[in-house]
Amino acid sequence: MKQYETVIGLEVHVELATKTKIFCGCSTEFGGAPNTHTCPVCTGMPGSLPVLNRQVVEFALKAGIAANCRINQYCRFDRKNYFYPDNPQNYQISQLYLPICQDGWVEIETSAGKKKIRIHEMHMEEDAGKLIHDEWEDCSLVDYNRSGVPLIEIVSEPDMRSAEEVIAYLEKLRCMMQYLGVSDCKLQEGSMRADVNLSVREVGSETFGTRTEMKNLNSFKAIARAIDGERERQIELLEMGRAVVQETRRWDDNKESSHAMRSKEDAKDYRYFPDPDLLPVHISDEWIARLKASQPELREEKQQRYQEEYGLSAYDAGLLTESRILSEKYEETADLCGNPKKAANWFMVEVLRLMKDRGLEPEQVTFTPGHLADLIQMVERKEVSAQNAKKVFEKVFEEDIDPVSYIEEHGLKIVEDTGLLEETLQKILEENPGPLQELLGGKEKVFGFFVGKMMKELKGKASPDAVREALTKEIEKRK
Amino acid sequence: MDLDKLTALELAEKIKQHQIGVLDGVKYVFDNIEKKDPKVHAYLETWKKEAFTRAKQVEKGIADGTYTGPLAGVPIAIKDNICIRGKKTTCASKILENFVPTYNAEVIDRLEKAGLVIIGKTNMDEFAMGSTTETSAFGVTRNPWNTDHVPGGSSGGSCAAVAAGETFLALGSDTGGSIRQPSSFCGVTGLKPTYGTVSRYGLIAYASSLDQIGPVGRDTADCAALLEIIAGHDSKDSTSIDRKDTDFSKDMKGHLLGMKFGVPKEYLSEGLDPEVKESFMNALKVLTAQGSIVEFFSVKTMEYMIPAYYIIASAEASSNLERFDGVKYGYRAEGCTELHDMYKRTRTEGFGEEVKRRIMLGSFVLSSGYYDAYYLKALKTKALIRQEFDSAFHKYDVLLAPAAPYTAPKIGESLKDPLAMYLGDIYTVAVNLCGLPGITVPCGTDKKGLPIGIQMIGDCFMEKKILRAAVNFEAGRGAFPLAAEGGKKA
Numbered sequence: 001m002k003q004y005e006t007v008i009g010l011e012v013h014v015e016l017a018t019k020t021k022i023f024c025g026c027s028t029e030f031g032g033a034p035n036t037h038t039c040p041v042c043t044g045m046p047g048s049l050p051v052l053n054r055q056v057v058e059f060a061l062k063a064g065i066a067a068n069c070r071i072n073q074y075c076r077f078d079r080k081n082y083f084y085p086d087n088p089q090n091y092q093i094s095q096l097y098l099p100i101c102q103d104g105w106v107e108i109e110t111s112a113g114k115k116k117i118r119i120h121e122m123h124m125e126e127d128a129g130k131l132i133h134d135e136w137e138d139c140s141l142v143d144y145n146r147s148g149v150p151l152i153e154i155v156s157e158p159d160m161r162s163a164e165e166v167i168a169y170l171e172k173l174r175c176m177m178q179y180l181g182v183s184d185c186k187l188q189e190g191s192m193r194a195d196v197n198l199s200v201r202e203v204g205s206e207t208f209g210t211r212t213e214m215k216n217l218n219s220f221k222a223i224a225r226a227i228d229g230e231r232e233r234q235i236e237l238l239e240m241g242r243a244v245v246q247e248t249r250r251w252d253d254n255k256e257s258s259h260a261m262r263s264k265e266d267a268k269d270y271r272y273f274p275d276p277d278l279l280p281v282h283i284s285d286e287w288i289a290r291l292k293a294s295q296p297e298l299r300e301e302k303q304q305r306y307q308e309e310y311g312l313s314a315y316d317a318g319l320l321t322e323s324r325i326l327s328e329k330y331e332e333t334a335d336l337c338g339n340p341k342k343a344a345n346w347f348m349v350e351v352l353r354l355m356k357d358r359g360l361e362p363e364q365v366t367f368t369p370g371h372l373a374d375l376i377q378m379v380e381r382k383e384v385s386a387q388n389a390k391k392v393f394e395k396v397f398e399e400d401i402d403p404v405s406y407i408e409e410h411g412l413k414i415v416e417d418t419g420l421l422e423e424t425l426q427k428i429l430e431e432n433p434g435p436l437q438e439l440l441g442g443k444e445k446v447f448g449f450f451v452g453k454m455m456k457e458l459k460g461k462a463s464p465d466a467v468r469e470a471l472t473k474e475i476e477k478r479k
Numbered sequence: 480m481d482l483d484k485l486t487a488l489e490l491a492e493k494i495k496q497h498q499i500g501v502l503d504g505v506k507y508v509f510d511n512i513e514k515k516d517p518k519v520h521a522y523l524e525t526w527k528k529e530a531f532t533r534a535k536q537v538e539k540g541i542a543d544g545t546y547t548g549p550l551a552g553v554p555i556a557i558k559d560n561i562c563i564r565g566k567k568t569t570c571a572s573k574i575l576e577n578f579v580p581t582y583n584a585e586v587i588d589r590l591e592k593a594g595l596v597i598i599g600k601t602n603m604d605e606f607a608m609g610s611t612t613e614t615s616a617f618g619v620t621r622n623p624w625n626t627d628h629v630p631g632g633s634s635g636g637s638c639a640a641v642a643a644g645e646t647f648l649a650l651g652s653d654t655g656g657s658i659r660q661p662s663s664f665c666g667v668t669g670l671k672p673t674y675g676t677v678s679r680y681g682l683i684a685y686a687s688s689l690d691q692i693g694p695v696g697r698d699t700a701d702c703a704a705l706l707e708i709i710a711g712h713d714s715k716d717s718t719s720i721d722r723k724d725t726d727f728s729k730d731m732k733g734h735l736l737g738m739k740f741g742v743p744k745e746y747l748s749e750g751l752d753p754e755v756k757e758s759f760m761n762a763l764k765v766l767t768a769q770g771s772i773v774e775f776f777s778v779k780t781m782e783y784m785i786p787a788y789y790i791i792a793s794a795e796a797s798s799n800l801e802r803f804d805g806v807k808y809g810y811r812a813e814g815c816t817e818l819h820d821m822y823k824r825t826r827t828e829g830f831g832e833e834v835k836r837r838i839m840l841g842s843f844v845l846s847s848g849y850y851d852a853y854y855l856k857a858l859k860t861k862a863l864i865r866q867e868f869d870s871a872f873h874k875y876d877v878l879l880a881p882a883a884p885y886t887a888p889k890i891g892e893s894l895k896d897p898l899a900m901y902l903g904d905i906y907t908v909a910v911n912l913c914g915l916p917g918i919t920v921p922c923g924t925d926k927k928g929l930p931i932g933i934q935m936i937g938d939c940f941m942e943k944k945i946l947r948a949a950v951n952f953e954a955g956r957g958a959f960p961l962a963a964e965g966g967k968k969a
Contacts, residue, residue, distance in 0.1 A: 039583050044802045046575070047562045047584060047681040049716050083822055083846075090801035141807070244959050271845035273854060276795055277686035278717050 002239075005017060006231045008196060009158035009167055009210075013151050014183045015191035016128065017060045020127050021148035023093065024048030028150070029187055034132070034143035042148035044088030049277050052077075056150040056283060057100070059182040060124050061291050063152055066100030066176050066298060067119050073283040074101045077124070081271045086128040086143050094153075096272045099123035100281070105177070108168040118157040118167050123149050158197065158208065164223040170194060170220060178299050179324045184363070187219055194223060199440040200234045201243070209234070210244040216251050225250040230258060262467060302327060310340035319348055323362035326351070329369050335374035344378060350390060354397050367400045375403040381448035388412045414463055421462050421470050428453050429474070440479060448470065481722040482507045483961050487553045487647040487701040494541065494552040501534040501541070504647065505596055508554045510536040511644040511927030512599075519795050520620050521630075523559050525599030530554070534689030537594045544584070544626025547706050549728070552944040553591060558637050559600040560607055562681040564902050568956035570607045570616035570683050574829030576808045584681020584836040586650060586692055586709045587718070591867070593708045601636030601649060603665030605644045605831045606800065607685040608656055609633050610900050611893045619890055622664060623962035624929055628887040630683075638665040642962040647690060648705055649695040655788050657884070658693045658909025659919040663882035666921045667694040669703045673939045675720035675915035676711030686792035687718075688955050689911040697961070699920060699949040700932060703727040705778065706942070725943055731950045736770035738948065743778040746906060753884040758923035758931040759881050765922075766879075766948070773806035777872060780864045780909075785901055787864065788908035789837075790844050790857035796834075797841025803829065836897065873936040877948045879935055880906045882919045886929035906934060917940045920949045921959045930959075 014365040019026055024041035024438050040048035064071055075098045079091040079228060104119040129147040133140050154173065177183040185192040199211035214230055217223045229251075236246050299321045306317035321327045330347045334340040335362070355365060378384045384392065384407050388465055392412065395401045406411050428450060429436050439446040447468075454467045480499060481492070491498040495522065509527050516522055540546040562571045562580040564587075567577045583591075588719060590597060604614040610634025620635045622628040623643035630639040634651030639663035641649050651658040653671035662669030670693045677692045684690060694705035707728055712721040717840040742763070747756060760868035763773050805811035805825030830838070844853035883903055893900045911915040918941070919932040933952070937945040953959075 008699060039593070039800050043807065044803065045580065045582070045808070046568070046570075046683040047580065047581075047679075049680050051715060081798055083801065083803060083804060085804075085806045085818070088802065088968065090804055143508075148637075269847050271798070271842060271847075271850075273794060273845050273850070274716075276686075277684075339693055340531075 004200045004231075004235050004238075005203045005205075006161055006227070007158045007199045007201060007208055007228065008160040009211075010020060010154075010156045010160070010166065010169065011195040011197070011213075012156075012170065013193040014063075014153045014154065014177055014185060016056055016061065016150040016152060016174070017181065017183050018055045018150055020053055020055075022150035023148055024051050024057050024252060026148065026451075030191075032145050034038045034141070035145065037045050037145040038147070039056065042088070043144050044090075050054050050275075052278060052281065053150065057283070058122055058123060058291065059150075059180075060100045060152050060283075060293065061283065061288065062180045063177065064122050065153075065288070065295060066180055067101070067104040069104030069119060069122060069306075071283060071288055072098050072100055072102060072111060073285075074098065074280055074286075075283070077278045077409050078272045078281045079275045082268055084128070084138070086131050086147070088129065088144060088147055091094075093275055093278070094125035095123035097125065097274065098151050100283075102153070102197075105440070106169070106172050108165060108172050110162075110164050110168050115159075115165065117159045117165075119468045120155040120157050122152050127151050133388070158211075163227040163232075167224060168197070170223070170452075175299055175322065179296060180298065181324075188359075193217070196223065196227060196230070198227060198230050198234070199395075200231060200238065209238075212244065212246065214251050215248060215344060218253070222251065222253040225253065225256055226258065229256060233258070238391060266402075279282060279422050286383035299324075306340075310334060310344070314343055314346050316348060319352075320344060324364040326365065329365065332369035333372045333376070336370055337376040339380065342380070343373070346372060346376060346393070350393055351397070354394065365397075367396050369399055371396045371400060371403055377404065382463045382465070383407070383414055384412055385414065385463060388460040412460060414461055414466070421457070421466060423443065424454060424457050425470055425474055430458060439475060444467065482651055483644055484620070485647075486697045487500040487550055488704055490528045490647060491550050493551050494538075500624045501538040501596065503552050503874075504552060505534045505598065508598060508644070508646055515623065516645060517792055518621060518626050518778055519623050519639055519643050519645070520618055521623075521636045521643060521645055521916070522599045523569065523571065523636070525603050526566075527598075529599045530596055533596050536696070537596055539803040540594055541968055546687070548593040548708065548737050550708060551594030552650070553595055553647050555595045555705075556599055556601045556637055556640045556649040557566070557587070557597060557636065558603055558634050558649070558651050560603060560652055560683045560685075561586060561650060562683070563597065563600070566600065568683065569617070570602070570606045571603045571617055571764065572803075572830065572921065573616040573810055573888055574803045574825070575683075576616070578809045580681070581815070585678035585713045588712070589709050590650075595648070595708075598646060601634070601640055603636055604633035604657075605834050606683070607633040607652055607654055607690075608796070608837050610656070610660060611888070611890075611905055612636060612639075613890065613894055614831055616831055621890065622887045622929070624666060625887070625927065627889055628711035629890050629893065629931060631664035631887060633657040633661075634669070635661045635665075635697065638662050638667050638669060639666045641695050641697060642666070643795050644961050647697065648701060648931065650692055650705075651695050652682055652685075652690055652692050652710070653907075653911065654689045655792060655956065656693075656904050657913050658695060658919055659907050659932070660883045660904070660918040660936055661694060663921075663934070664887035664930065666697050666905075666924070666932070666962060667695055667929030668702050668918065668920050669693065670706060670918040670942075671910060671916060672706060672710065672942060673720075673916045675718050675801075676710045676725070676916075677709075677724060678715055678716045678719050680715040682794075682923065686795040687799060688795060688811045689788075689792060691722075692912075699730065699918065699946060699953055700731065702838065702918065703942075703946050704732060717873050722940065724940065724943070727946055730943055731946050733947050735948065737952045738877065738944075739771045740766060740771055741871050741878045741950070742773060742775050743781070743871075744775040744864075745778050745781045746880050750884050750902070750905070751881060754925040755881050755883070755885060755931050758925070759879075759933055762922040762933045762952065762956070763879065769955055772947075774875070774920075776874070778871075779866055780860070780867050781905070783860045784864060784909045784912065785905060787860040788904070789840065789858045790853050790910055791912070793837040794845050794854050794857075795841070797838045797845065800830075802835070804829055805829070833894070833897070840873060864909055867895055868909065868913050868915065868938075872941075876944050877935050877937055879933060882906060882934040886925045886927070886931055910936055916940075916945060916950050918945050920952055920956075922956060924951075
């Protein structure tokens with residue numbers, strides 16, 4: 001049996017997080033009743049004209065700089081002509097001849113180690129509207145709320161060889177966009193979409209096989225399944241002595257199979273030409289310099305800093321920086337409580353656990369870092385037991401309560417005076433004369449039994465250390 | 480008072496002096512419309528009642544100081560490719576026959592602020608594609624000077640309306656001569672501004688890189704005053720230019736002593752009607768008599784102007800007209816079973832022959848494999864033409880040319896041979912390719928009594944030079960009348 005290698009290139013669409021659309025002042029907010037975020041421009045009314053949103057260029061530049069691209073300081077918009085009702089002008093304003101960013105790369109890390117994935121180009125374009133098929137009325141309706149929402153399309157070189165690399169690349173892009181603040185990259189809302197170009201070839205072969213393009217991939221899992229499915233389909237064809245046809249295929253994740261949408265022969269001629277309604281975009285050296293200077297700290301830099309400044313392990317630093325939002329919460333907590341390691345433990349254990357339990361995304365985590373910092377300090381000062389602190393934190397996580405007053409009000413504070421401790425100790429010793437005799441007789445194992453009893457009775461109002469100390473003293477006294 | 484003899488500026492002045500009411504001007508216009516338009520058919524729609532109401536409101540506005548501009552109270556007609564909120568805007572096409580925009584073109588807002596009274600929408604070639612106003616889906620417009628002849632195009636309705644006294648002023652649009660050529664055929668004055676001077680927002684695009692809205696009036700001063708109102712930067716149009724020199728009426732009266740005019744000698748060779756040539760040569764004498772210098776020079780790119788223009792204009796048009804698909808507004812073919820059937824039938828039934836011809840041509844020159852050979856080559860040709868004009872403007876203040884090789888042809892003659900019709904645009908298209916300003920001023924009539932115009936072309940942003948030349952030319956030429964009722968017969 002021959003050995004095959006999979007060759008994959010990606011076209012990733014990322015919706016930019018601008019407040020308004022790329023060529024008009026309409027809101028880009030997700031949702032909204034159909035056709036409420038529209039105007040003559042984004043519904044293609046006759047006589048309307050596009051005006052470029054400068055923020056879109058700025059975001060595209062930030063992404064391009066972060067991905068080590070060459071910036072085309074003179075770039076232009078082109079019209080891509082095709083008829084479809086979700087496209088109100090029947091042309092999409094995009095960039096073909098002079099895209100804003102070209103020839104970049106990003107580094108990914110997989111179980112096999114680090115690898116550079118080259119980026120062919122990034123270009124700006126507008127999103128289309130949405131068709132809603134009403135089966136009862138046997139008609140289709142169009143919602144133009146998404147029409148004109150800004151996108152960048154990131155086209156990679158065919159540098160990936162496995163689903164693992166593809167997922168690592170996508171996660172890398174998503175993380176980068178989130179750190180840059182240029183997109184939230186939510187796959188489920190369609191703000192990040194990927195088309196997969198895939199071919200197979202015999203290991204050692206220098207030339208590429210015939211590729212197919214796979215569309216309709218809505219999750220990382222679907223992408224991984226589609227890649228495996230397409231790889232197998234192509235190998236099967238080759239093994240049977242048949243040829244792979246260059247075509248666009250649509251992935252059906254429920255059936256876990258794909259079907260051909262259109263082949264190269266009936267590929268559309270988009271009749272691209274420069275859009276005469278828009279002027280070329282000149283990007284000055286100063287603009288690029290300003291953006292480079294104000295580029296936020298990206299994940300790799302943050303990870304490095306956590307190791308150096310906070311003394312965290314590479315693994316912990318990696319985990320904490322996966323999401324920009326969480327890492328910012330973590331940093332604030334660490335700085336406020338003055339104990340980065342403890343704060344890191346809380347995030348990696350409690351915060352991540354609660355997020356997972358409740359199925360929350362990082363942007364849905366809303367507690368105030370100061371509240372967690374207070375809680376960490378109280379634990380450190382032994383004012384609350386670790387066990388109770390965890391319970392209190394659940395309240396902080398869910399309702400963002402102030403832990404100091406909550407602990408006070410619910411009587412969870414560890415008692416400072418020894419009155420209660422002494423009283424409880426006497427009570428427990430009296431109730432358990434048998435074990436007491438054993439302990440006095442030198443059976444050290446029973447010590448733990450009494451500590452447990454005490455802790456249970458005190459409901460965390462005393463620290464285990466204080467209990468141990470009091471018990472030791474009392475036993476010494478009675479010996 | 481004989482309103483036939485008043486210019487728009489004079490009318491507005493008399494309104495300010497209380498010698499005449501706003502309503503009187505509007506009534507005069509509607510009297511002429513009722514008398515002449517059944518034959519001329521300059522208008523697709525007029526709104527008399529609304530115009531009367533507006534007239535009264537403007538009258539009050541002038542009295543209370545709301546409207547102080549030089550054209551307040553003057554009636555104006557609008558070419559039907561310019562959007563007016565709540566009014567049908569059809570581009571003289573079946574595909575938009577019931578389209579009512581919910582927004583105003585920027586120029587309409589500016590006219591309203593300046594206190595003009597909009598009286599209706601004028602006929603045109605469908606989507607401004609044509610040189611005779613015969614490609615309108617709603618009937619031809621006739622030349623008021625002789626109703627057997629065309630008024631020219633594509634702003635034929637606007638120019639005929641001014642010539643017939645059916646309005647004082649009109650807005651047209653000019654993509655390849657669509658203001659300057661019908662102005663010549665109808666014996667009126669029409670100006671195409673420097674590209675970017677007037678906002679295109681709300682102008683339904685034919686060829687975006689060439690389209691400009693411009694004024695049509697009874698004389699040069701009227702055009703200058705109207706241009707001053709509609710010109711100015713508009714943030715809704717990316718190609719709009721922030722010009723500081725839009726006080727076009729200023730400095731017009733300066734003399735022509737020493738002004739240098741250039742005439743491309745190739746423009747006067749074969750193909751130019753002898754009567755038009757004679758009239759044009761006489762016009763040159765009027766200019767030299769005022770102390771200006773007229774010289775002839777050679778234009779080597781002349782034979783490439785028409786091909787470059789038709790490739791670029793059609794390419795842009797093929798894309799601009801894609802939005803007319805029956806999905807969102809306008810005409811939709813009935814009884815369609817699926818999407819592509821609907822697209823095809825809607826566009827087959829909705830567009831006229833000339834529009835379809837240009838969509839096909841434009842789609843062809845943009846398609847893969849032909850893009851470099853046609854579209855890119857046309858852009859390179861355009862750059863060469865621009866270079867030639869640039870060097871001409873190093874030597875001359877203003878270039879002079881006929882507006883058309885002949886006077887208005889008879890109705891029904893032009894569409895038989897589209898290529899011959901395209902060649903008739905030879906003197907006007909280069910101005911659009913280079914973004915230059917150009918004005919047509921009447922300079923005479925032929926033996927049949929049909930008007931002839933002279934075209935004055937300036938370098939970019941040099942409207943003031945061509946306006947000065949035109950005003951002084953008018954003074955030397957003497958009064959030029961409106962079209963005589965029923966037209967003069969040879």
